[in-house]
Amino acid sequence: MSNIPATDTWLRKHRLVYDGATRHPFILSIRNGSVDFSSFKRWLGQDYIFVRSLVPFVASVLMKSCKESDSESDMDVILGGVASMNDEIKWFQNQAGKFHVSLTSVVPQNANLKYCRFLESLTSSEIEYAVAITAFWAIEVVYQESFAHCLEEGNKIPQELQETCERWGNDGFGAYCKSLRDIVDRCLQKASPEVVSKAEVVFLSVVEHEVEFWNMSRGEAPA
Ligand code: HMH
Numbered sequence: 001m002s003n004i005p006a007t008d009t010w011l012r013k014h015r016l017v018y019d020g021a022t023r024h025p026f027i028l029s030i031r032n033g034s035v036d037f038s039s040f041k042r043w044l045g046q047d048y049i050f051v052r053s054l055v056p057f058v059a060s061v062l063m064k065s066c067k068e069s070d071s072e073s074d075m076d077v078i079l080g081g082v083a084s085m086n087d088e089i090k091w092f093q094n095q096a097g098k099f100h101v102s103l104t105s106v107v108p109q110n111a112n113l114k115y116c117r118f119l120e121s122l123t124s125s126e127i128e129y130a131v132a133i134t135a136f137w138a139i140e141v142v143y144q145e146s147f148a149h150c151l152e153e154g155n156k157i158p159q160e161l162q163e164t165c166e167r168w169g170n171d172g173f174g175a176y177c178k179s180l181r182d183i184v185d186r187c188l189q190k191a192s193p194e195v196v197s198k199a200e201v202v203f204l205s206v207v208e209h210e211v212e213f214w215n216m217s218r219g220e221a222p223a
Pocket of ligand 1: 050
């Protein structure tokens, strides 16, 4: 068994695709101020739908942690994630008002539907806790790294989007993602090679879904 944490190995091995998600042209356009507001509004509406379907997924991860985790503190970390999703849903409703996006009339696009279906497949009781928590970490860390990059020195973020960047790019969210990452590495250290490789596949799938999700901001025909 290797002492190198699984997440270190994956991030090195899959750096290109990971950077494709965290340095996506949509994110770079927010950072350099060239972002098209209609793209931003499209993203906002789609992400609201996504976050609502993230809730049952995270609930399933919480349940698995209660049954399968050997560390009681996992529950606190995941519960913190649930609490932040509660804030997030209200935040989306508030932003939608500011940007005149009608959340009730947003039609989920194909990439969103696919991502939500993928999440639903991970709620199955056959999916191991280590695999599910890997997906959760990957989902959160892509947003954290993307928006933290927007906030780095020299950004020209439009003032209207500053709050969005801070929502996921702030240090507290970074610390929460690090806690999730530590859980993943701890679980995988004890997992069978089969579970480790399933987790890696799920990690890559999440990153690929994230790229497709950002791509939606460009606009395509609804599903
Ligand atoms: C698509 N991925 C997507 N939306 C989000 N809000 C997050 C990750 C982070 O919660």
